[in-house]
Amino acid sequence: MKKSESLKQYFFVLRQLVSRELKRKYARSYLGILWSVLNPMLSMAVLSMIFSTMFKKSIQNFPIYYLTGLIIWQLFSTATSTSITTLVDNRQLLLKVKLSKETFVLARVFTAVANFGYTFIAYIIMLFVFKIKFNPYMLLLPIDVIFLTLFSIGMAYILSTCYVFFADINHLYSVVLTLWMYMSAIFYPIDSVPVSMQLIIGYNPMFSYINFARDCVLNAKLPDATDFTQIAAWGIVSFAIGTYVFKKNENKVMQVS
Structure with missing residues (x-):
């Protein structure tokens, strides 16, 4: 099979898996995808x-x-929390089908990206409602999302691998996520916390992605070189480490029941 045909087949399978995940997510919901729009607004x-x-x-x-x-x-x-159990959830399918294991992890991540797309509709509506004027720096948002997706994929690779050998990682990660969220300055200004805490938050990769987006949208300014470097570095390093961990353990994964 030619490489181009192989890639087409790979992306076709990936799209099918993402579609399956979306249908499963909203299977019992009357409002379905509309919840992705309503939830952030509420x-x-x-x-x-x-x-x-x-x-x-x-x-x-x-x-x-x-x-x-x-x-x-x-x-x-x-993207990360739904990816943790993906290898275990799809173990029987992985044994029967000759398909790269990372495809199932990527399907969970890209399902989250698809949901983000629906949520972004609500976001755009709110920009109009609150009369946030368009500025050219808003066009940089896709760069932020791309590197955030790379960061998420790397984390998803690591978490899904760890879960196979240590199932409690699922519960531990939920605690870590809660702490991580409060350390990302989502609903408070960073200068409202002590200087020592500001330094810690400054090294938080999620704060880098959030702050980049806020600069583009709310502050209507070009993020500086440090901001670009940070979001790119976090994304690339996470993806590289995650890929290494995943590839190194992918054969062991199938041996663990």
């Missing part, structure tokens, strides 16, 4: 009522500030 409304007064002086357009951080965070958290 969350924004609730958090805005709680925190907008508290941070009114330090954050302009708090609802959009929060929503920007939320949709970036949800892409990452959904």
Whole structure:
């Protein structure tokens, strides 16, 4: 089989797996994909009522500030948390079908990316509602999402591999995600916390992706070279390490029941 045909077949299978995951996710939901649009809007409304007064002086357009951080965070958290069990969930299929194991992990990640696309519709609507003017730096958002996706894939590779050998990683990661979320300055300004905490948050990869998006949308400015370097480095390094861990253990994965 020619390489081009092999790639076409690979991407066809990947699309089918993503479609299957989307159908499974919304199988029992009356509103279906609409929930991906409504969920961030409802969350924004609730958090805005709680925190907008508290941070009114330090954050302009708090609802959009929060929503920007939320949709970036949800892409990452959904991509990684749903990928943890994918190798175990699809073990029988992996034994029967000659298909690269990472395809199933990628399917979970790209399902999260597809959901992000639906959520982004709500985000655009809210930009209009809150009269956020278009600026050319908004066109840089896809760069942020691409490197965030690479970062998520790397993490998903590591987590899905670890879960095969240590099932408790699923529970531990849910705790880590909660702590990670609060350390990502999603609903508060970073300068509202002590300097020592600001330094820690500054090294948080998720804060880098969130801050990049906020600069493009809310601050209407070009992120500086450091911001570009950080989001690219986190994405590339995570993807490289995750791929290495996954490839090194992929044969052992199938030997573990």
